[in-house]
Structure formats: structure tokens, C-alpha cells
Amino acid sequence: MDLREYIRRQNQNNKWQQYVTSPHFYFFLEMAGSLWRPGKLNRHTKASLLFAIKLMRRASRGTRPVVWTNVYTPPELIWAWGGIPFMPEVAAAVAAHLGWSAHFLKVAEGAWYSTDLCSFHRCALGMAMEKILPRPDLVIATSHLCDGAVKFLEMSARIYDCPYYLLPVPYHDTPQSRSWLAEEILALQEELKPLLPARPKEIARVINNLNATRRHMLAVNALRKNEPAPWRGSEALTQVVLFLNGLGTAEALNFYRELEQVLSYRVKHGLPAVPEQERRLLWLHFKPFYISPLLDLVEIRHKSIIAFEEVSEVFWDEIHPDNYAGGIAAKMLANPLWGSGERRVGLVLRLAREYNAQGVVHFSHWGCRQSTGVVTPLRDALGKAGVPFLNLDGDCIDPRNFMEGQTVTRVESFLEMLC
């Protein structure tokens, strides 16, 4: 029986709730996963899978404080403080992949959360209401990148009746704002000491892992400039989960090390990710995480490889363990998706050039105001640079919002134009 079919049946019996909240379930999954012997070109997938299972096991066991936070909050901050960062938005993406998101979205909508809100947040709220996620000991939101994250985490803290902290991130990236944010990080560390006793040794270990991971990520991104492309963008957009939640861990380091080796091998032996690659695309924002034919249609049927995606960009510098707060503050403020839209436009132009993209696709996730609002400046700037641009409306989490016929027609028309 297909795994998804099995999960669907369990879903109907509501037995899955028992499983997904049990550390034993993840323990057995981890055991089973460790027995898997992947081929030479799939070792990184095993590393990623084991990381996700291990994260869930540790978070379900509750031996270390579980800290709910939003994506793009540097997870290394929580790892370094001795907590387990858990990002409900990432959990929403996983739920969508497993075909569960529609259920949780309905739960949230039943509690008066409007369908006009971002479905990542609505789905996560539905999961929080059903109490199937690891219980948070505290919630830390950062005020970048979007308004929804701040609000939905506040609501989650209310649901679980746990403390809520907000780490304010200045809008402008200046030396003053970096030092101000660094002070805020240290003040938060001090305030959370009773629950998260950050130890210098642990901080140094996590930051060293982060720096080593960063070097492999840079190497991976450099390898992806090769033509034909050695890695599919659709897979990279799935693995971004690890990038968001796992940085600073040995598992993330292992994943990127393995990935670098796999891609080097592919490049060296002329093994492209997809045999026929007629066009190269740059993908902006995320992808539909539920099962959808969209990216296969783009990459395989229409031979248009997603050479790179903006969310995989390494935008930060190495961090010195002795000044980890300053380094993490600089990392947060350097995020091109935060602050003025000009920064994102600059990044996209650079990536389109560096990855030799013949076209740029912006997946405009329903309800994501921070991302879709930059579409006009992006379209104008790319138009001036002579790079075709497609703004594709859709939804990353809610399969009910996926209009297959309409989407496919728009994508096909765009790709035909690139010929």
C-alpha cells in the first residue's frame, strides 16, 4: 500500500493524532530510517529525513525546552541556548505534503480565522488547536519577515498558555541597528536564562556548525551554476525546510556536506538533475507543498529546470562565536526578504544573472502580503533587464486554492514565450 494511502486511512480513523504526538513513533521511524541504505546520489536525502524525524522525536519527548518560532528566525539562536526550535510554518508545509492541510485549515477557519490570511499560519493554527504539535514551553517571534507570523505565534502562545516573547528586528540594516538588535538578543538571552541556560561551550559548538554548514551551502550554490543544472529546484524547495529549521546542528552540516559531494559527483560525471534542460529558471518564494503536478510539468515535461531559488541564497557572513549575538543580528538584518523591496529586487537581478536564468517565476502565495507586494517593482526591474517574468498566483499550503488548468495554461504560455 502506498504510504500516503495508508496515512489517509489512518487520518480517517483519527489514529494519526496518537502517532504524531508520540516520541516512540519517531523513535521507531528513526530506527527504520537509519537502516535505509540510499544510493550514492541520495545520501543527502537520508540526512534530511533523519534530521526531521529526530527533531520531532526530541521535541515530543520534551527533555529540552521546545521553542516555537517563525521561519527565518535564526534557529541556531535557539539551538545555542539549549532549546529545540520548532517552526509551525514548516510543520504546515509537511502537513500539506502529507495531504493533511485541508483538514487543519478547516479547523482554523471554524475558529474564525479568515480564509484571507496566509495558509501557512492558518494551517499551523489548526494544528495547534488540534494539539498535534509538540507543546511549546515558550514562543519567540521575530518581527521579520511578515506581520502574520508575529500574530499567529501570539495566538499560539494563547492557545498553549505559555510565555510569548517578541524579538524586534529593525527595518533598516545599519551598524546602529545591528548593535541595537545584538543587545536585544543578549537581553532576551538573559531574560530566558531560567528556562534556557545558554552555555558558552554550546554556543560555540552551534556557531561553528553554522559556519561550516555555510561553507558547504556556498559550495552547493556554486555547483548549481553549472549547466546542465545538477540539482532540481523542486527538490531544493523541499529541502529548504532543513535550511530553515536545522542550521547550527550537526545534522544540517551533514546534509550540506553530503549534498556538496553528490552535486560534485554529478557535475564531474555529467549527470544532470533532469536529462533534458532547454531553459533555466529562477524561482521566487516557495512552491506548493501539497502534491501537485506543477513543478514536474515545468522541469520535466517542459524541460525548464529551476536552476536556483531565492530562498536558498546564503546572504550572511561567517559568525564569530565570541560575538555570536552581533553575528546573528547581522544575519537577520542582511536577509534580503526583509526591509526595503529594493534589496529583494537587487538580489533577484543578481541571481538571474549569476544562474543564467532565461526567465523568473514568482509564486505568489495567497495571503503573503510581504512577498506579493514586491511583484510590481520586480516586474519593472526585470523588464528593464530584459528577463521575462511570470507572476503565478497560487497557494503553498491550501490545495483547495490550486486551479490546475488555469495555472498550467499560464505556465505553459510563459515557457513557450521563452523558446
Next chain:
Amino acid sequence: MFVDVTCSYVPVEIIHAAGFTPRRLLPPTAKETGLLPPNYCSYARACAATDDGVPVIFTTCCDALRRCNDVRKARGDRVFILDLPRQAKDTSVRYYRGELRKMAQWLQEISGRPVPDETLQNSFQVYQQLRAKLKQFESTAGINEKFYDLLFAVIAESPEDIFSFFKTTAVKPAGNETGQKRRSVLLAGTILPDPGILALLAENDAAVKAADFCLGERFFYLEPGFSAPDDIWLTLAKAYLGKPPCPRMAGKSSRAFYIQNILNRLMPDGVIFYGLKFCDHGLYEVPLWRLLCSQREIPFLHLEGEYLNGIPAQLRTRLQAFLETI
């Protein structure tokens, strides 16, 4: 010369002290220009479509207005974005003070005129007097369409002109034409989508006890609970961050405490949350209002509208049905 603002957290005193007339940006109804996506709040879309050459101060209050700033900046408009903290703690106040100085610097670049502390102190006094007048007007005349006409004038004219209006206009106490006991409602939201709702409430014998909008209570209830005479910038930063919070504020300055207080204090017969469609801050607040109202057995109605788009018949019917139940 005018300088437009898009948020009630922008200290208008600084604009006034720089020699400009601060004006709340209230452009006509949003036109479909394609500058911002259609699933954006209609106020932000209207602000993006406006092109009258007046300098604008945006804040980082929401994703929609941040992107509106980007779009207008890309178009070459004179815009400034003020980084607005979400909390009123001491470090945020000090940070906001620094941002206010940057805003004054930007104004100086346009006007060529600095903002000295004494001038700013005077402007602060002028606006505090104006706020006191408004409060007085509100408590006597009630919250109705006339009050909002006045409020719209206040945010579009120089304070000196408004003072002359107050001198020449006699304030009449709120009347009760039908003589029936009027139902009291609390009206809340982010920005008031359309003031027509006030006339509709009056037609249906409902008295508005409070209007919790950024062009209402949250605009003129500015109580400087702290004063540093030698540092007016800090006083302003503290006063503005400490005013009744808007739905974007978080943490210890969050709305939950404020909503509980306002409900306990007023105990209205009903609560109407009248929000803008696609306004995330407003939409996230609806479940909270519902919860707090149900705990107090206060009927709650959520209405959505578009910015300055009138009161559609459907909304009118829903409102009338709601008022019949309370």
C-alpha cells in the same frame, strides 16, 4: 505645504514643527492600477495609486503599507519610512526616538528648516490642546458622523485653522430624536473603512460608545505619562508608543489587555468589528474579540468593508439584523 502620513503613530508634531501641515493620507477610493495585488487592503492600494506630489511618511506598521512605500519609492515619489516598534518597552522607546530624529532630518532636507527642540515643544503643546478639544467635543456631541467630519478636518488642516473652527462652532449635546432607549455599541477595527456606518447606526437608534480606530480613540488619546522636558523627542516617542495600541502591537503592549479594559469599562450592548478586507492585523484580531466578548456575553459582529466604498446593502442588512438582537 502638506506632508501626508499613513499611520497614527507618526508624531504630527514633528511635521508641524518643521513648518509643514501634517495631513492624514486619505486618498479617494482605490483604483485598480495593478501596482499592488488585488488581495491587498484597499487603503494601501489607494495610497499606492495616489500621485499628487505631496511627500508621504509611511511607517512599518503593516506589510501592505511597507510595500506601498516600496512601490511609491520605485516610482520616484518623495517618501520616508519610519520604523515603528511593536512594543513600548524602554529599549523600543529609545530606538523610536532615534527614528524620529531621522524623520526630522528627512523633513529638514525638504524644507531646509531644522526642527529645534523649542519649536517641537510648542507644537506638542498645540496638538495636546487640540486633542483635549476633540475629547471634549466627543464627550459632548458623541461619536457620530459629525464628529468624524470634524476629525477628518483635523487630520487635513493645520491646528490653527481647527482652533478657529472650535471658537466659532457651538457644540450641541448628542440628541435622541426617537426618545427610545438607545443600544450602545462599541465599534472597532484598524482604520474605519467607511464613516457611513456611523449614520447607519444612528438611523437604527444605536449609540456608539467608543470608536476604536486609528482615526478615532487611538488618534487623540495621547497621554504623555512621562515627560523629559530636556528631551522632547523621548517624551514624544514614549507618548506615541504608549497610546492605545493598534492591532499590530505585540507582546506586553498587545491588544488583549486593552480590549479587556475597554470592554470592562464600557460594557456595551454589542461590539461591531468593522475591518478592511485583507487587513491581516484586523483579521487576526477577530477571534480574540469574539473570545473576549463571548466571555462577557456581549454579542459580536464582524463586518468587512472596502475603503471609502460606501455601505453595501448586504452589510446594511447584517448590521440591522444584529442590532435587532441586542
